[in-house]
Amino acid sequence: MGGLAGNRRLMPSRTTLHAWLMLTPALVLLIGFTHYPAVATLWHSFFSTPRANRPARFIGAENYLALAEDPVFWQALWNNLIYAGATIPLSIGLSLAMAMWVNGKLRGRTALRIAYFTPTVLPMIAVANLWLFFYTPDYGLLDQVTRALFGWGPTNWIGQRETALGAMIVIAVWKEAGFFMIFYLAALQAIPPNLYEAASIEGASRARVFFRVTLPLLGPTTLFIAVNAVINGFRLVDHIIVMTRGGPDNATALLLTMIYDLGFRFWDTATAAALTVVLLLILALTAALQFIFAAKRVHYR
Amino acid sequence: MSATTLPQAATPPLGLPRLGTLLETAAAWLLALVWVAPLLYALWAAIHPTGYATRFELFAPLTFANFAAAWDAAPFGRYFLNTFVLVTMVLVAQFVLCTLAAFAFARAAFWGSGVLFGLVLVQLMIMPDILLVENYRTMRALGLVDTILSIGLPYMASAFGIFLLRQTFKQVPRELEEAARVEGCGTLGILLRVYVPLAKPTYLAYGLTSVSYHWNNFLWPLVITNSVETRPLTVGLSVFASTDQGIDWGIISAATLMTSAPLLLGFLLFQRQFVQSFMRAGIK
Numbered sequence: 001m002g003g004l005a006g007n008r009r010l011m012p013s014r015t016t017l018h019a020w021l022m023l024t025p026a027l028v029l030l031i032g033f034t035h036y037p038a039v040a041t042l043w044h045s046f047f048s049t050p051r052a053n054r055p056a057r058f059i060g061a062e063n064y065l066a067l068a069e070d071p072v073f074w075q076a077l078w079n080n081l082i083y084a085g086a087t088i089p090l091s092i093g094l095s096l097a098m099a100m101w102v103n104g105k106l107r108g109r110t111a112l113r114i115a116y117f118t119p120t121v122l123p124m125i126a127v128a129n130l131w132l133f134f135y136t137p138d139y140g141l142l143d144q145v146t147r148a149l150f151g152w153g154p155t156n157w158i159g160q161r162e163t164a165l166g167a168m169i170v171i172a173v174w175k176e177a178g179f180f181m182i183f184y185l186a187a188l189q190a191i192p193p194n195l196y197e198a199a200s201i202e203g204a205s206r207a208r209v210f211f212r213v214t215l216p217l218l219g220p221t222t223l224f225i226a227v228n229a230v231i232n233g234f235r236l237v238d239h240i241i242v243m244t245r246g247g248p249d250n251a252t253a254l255l256l257t258m259i260y261d262l263g264f265r266f267w268d269t270a271t272a273a274a275l276t277v278v279l280l281l282i283l284a285l286t287a288a289l290q291f292i293f294a295a296k297r298v299h300y301r
Numbered sequence: 302m303s304a305t306t307l308p309q310a311a312t313p314p315l316g317l318p319r320l321g322t323l324l325e326t327a328a329a330w331l332l333a334l335v336w337v338a339p340l341l342y343a344l345w346a347a348i349h350p351t352g353y354a355t356r357f358e359l360f361a362p363l364t365f366a367n368f369a370a371a372w373d374a375a376p377f378g379r380y381f382l383n384t385f386v387l388v389t390m391v392l393v394a395q396f397v398l399c400t401l402a403a404f405a406f407a408r409a410a411f412w413g414s415g416v417l418f419g420l421v422l423v424q425l426m427i428m429p430d431i432l433l434v435e436n437y438r439t440m441r442a443l444g445l446v447d448t449i450l451s452i453g454l455p456y457m458a459s460a461f462g463i464f465l466l467r468q469t470f471k472q473v474p475r476e477l478e479e480a481a482r483v484e485g486c487g488t489l490g491i492l493l494r495v496y497v498p499l500a501k502p503t504y505l506a507y508g509l510t511s512v513s514y515h516w517n518n519f520l521w522p523l524v525i526t527n528s529v530e531t532r533p534l535t536v537g538l539s540v541f542a543s544t545d546q547g548i549d550w551g552i553i554s555a556a557t558l559m560t561s562a563p564l565l566l567g568f569l570l571f572q573r574q575f576v577q578s579f580m581r582a583g584i585k
Contacts, residue, residue, distance in 0.1 A: 015409045015410070015411055016409070016411040016412070018405070018409065018488050019405040019409035019411045019414070020405075020411075022401035022402060022404060022405040022409075023401070023402050023405045023406075023417070025397075025398050025401065025402075025458070026398040026399065026401065026402035026421075026458040026463065027402070027417070027421075027458070028458075029398070029454070029455075029457050029458035030420075030421060030424060030458040030460070032439070033429050033432070033436055033439070033454065033455035033458075034423065034424045034427060034429065034432070034455075035420065035423065036435075036439075037429075037432040037435035037436050037439065038427055038432060038435075040435050040438075041432065041434070041435045044435070094332075097332075098329075098332070101325070101329040106325070106326050106329055107326065108330075111333070112329055112330070112333050113572070113576070114569065114572055115333035115334075115336045115337045116332075116333060116336055117568070117572070117576075118336065118337060118340060118565070118568070119336065119340075120513070121513050121517075121561070121564045121565055121567075121568045122340070122517070122561045122564075122565070123516065123517035123519065123534070123535045123538070123560060123561060123564075124517055124519055124535075125517075125519050125535045125536075125538055125539050126535075126538065126557045126558075126560055126561045127339075128539075129343070129538070129542055129553055129554070129556075129557040130339040130340060130342070130343045130554075130557060131339055133339075133342065133343060133346065133550055133553075133554065134338070134339045134342060136550075141338065141339075141342050174336065174339075178336070182576060185576065186576075227425070227426075231425075231426065231428065234431070235428060235430050235431065237520070238519040238520055238535075241519075241520065241523075242519075242539055242542075242543070256430075256431065256520075259431075259433065259434065260433065260520065260524070263433060263434040263437070264433070264434075264437075264524055269434050269438075272434045273434060273435070276431065276432065276434060276435070279431060280427060280431070283426050283427060283431075284426070284427075286426075287426045
């Protein structure tokens with residue numbers, strides 16, 4: 001017992017020991033399955049893939065050079081930038097609109113909230129099955145609707161290069177937006193009503209209230225959601241692995257699907273390691289950007 | 302642009318905003334319709350005979366044969382059990398590990414805690430999902446490939462959980478802690494009697510997120526499991542849909558709905574609490 005604890009420290013003398021005892025189990029697992037593999041990936045990316053009678057040997061940057069010469073890598077990188085570049089703003093924008101609608105005075109708000117949020121609780125693999133059915137040429141609902149509305153013929157939405165990546169983006173946005181909506185909804189309800197009253201007394205238009213009051217107050221939430229959206233832009237690939245396997249002709253190949261293919265279909269773990277390092281670098285870079293942005297604009301307590 | 306709620310907004314001066322509201326309501330409902338369409342479509346296919354899968358007739362005969370056929374065609378009972386064991390194991394481990402770590406970060410000012418916390422937050426950006434190849438190597442070295450434990454192990458120390466609980470614990474007034482200490486509580490007693498009960502909404506929100514994440518997780522389980530005894534529902538469903546069934550949409554839809562049903566029903570029953578727990582947990 002620490003006697004005069006005062007305001008400075010609450011767990012005085014044995015603090016450090018206790019803290020370490022509490023931290024150790026979590027730290028061991030974190031280091032074992034996040035930090036160690038990240039470092040080990042970098043290490044292994046400089047070695048050749050070990051085979052049955054030929055252990056891994058140091059080959060310098062050869063794995064990276066092989067990647068740089070592989071057109072599939074550039075295609076996957078480009079695809080992934082499009083995928084992330086489309087899903088991030090679309091899902092954030094839609095989730096904000098959803099939160100506004102659900103938070104407003106529209107009829108049947110509860111039903112809307114349920115409808116928007118439902119995709120979030122579905123397994124991505126179930127989602128893939130639903131949408132596979134939805135996208136089926138000729139018989140699928142999408143083709144039936146486009147035929148009835150525009151008289152279009154059957155379209156192989158996920159089987160042709162032009163539409164496959166777009167079809168995957170739609171699914172990702174559909175899956176994510178409802179989840180982000182919840183965070184915006186929580187933030188909207190925390191905004192004190194008197195701010196709106198003040199704005200309406202001053203005769204501010206709705207657009208002005210939105211840009212001057214609502215949006216700035218949603219800053220921290222938007223940052224939190226953006227972080228998640230960025231991560232998902234590189235992580236959310238389950239549906240692609242099931243629906244197209246990166247095809248047709250690599251039109252939907254992303255970095256993570258390529259890592260999976262290299263590592264577990266071709267068992268080329270060395271190139272997979274080099275590719276993982278590339279992905280880690282991209283994520284580290286976005287994290288750094290977000291950190292700088294956050295330090296400037298948003299104040300976490 | 303979307304509407305903000307203006308409390309007691311006076312009747313709009315012109316007809317224009319009223320039309321705007323109408324358009325917005327229509328847009329909101331259209332979006333909702335698009336959002337549930339794939340699910341409703343699968344439901345239609347699942348409860349009607351195969352011939353009606355893509356034909357919409359109001360009085361098409363109803364059937365549960367598709368569900369029965371799906372259940373018989375693959376060991377879904379076993380998959381359900383595996384997923385249940387996995388989700389429970391991960392949740393319990395996360396609660397224990399994250400609570401202890403979050404408490405240490407929130408209340409113990411010790412040398413290096415800032416740097417350590419920064420190291421923990423790294424996992425927010427670099428999730429285990431991305432480190433498949435290396436984690437597979439680790440699991441093989443540990444002899445854990447194709448076990449349920451190996452599916453959950455990389456996720457048990459969760460940076461998200463530690464971060465959320467630390468934020469919550471930091472808001473607990475210190476007076477409460479001192480009062481408990483005066484009454485003779487040790488550090489662990491204070492944690493269990495003061496901090497944990499006050500953080501209930503956070504546990505609920507985090508728990509729901511965790512359960513749905515691990516119920517739905519696919520890529521890592523796909524990589525690390527290869528037998529019926531360990532496969533969770535998601536992997537089982539993909540094996541089922543890709544190999545066994547050809548393209549009988551009725552049966553695939555039934556299997557898809559079956560695997561999603563527990564979470565879906567749970568959400569529909571508790572959706573109000575679900576949303577509110579997020580709000581009270583102050584994840585914003």
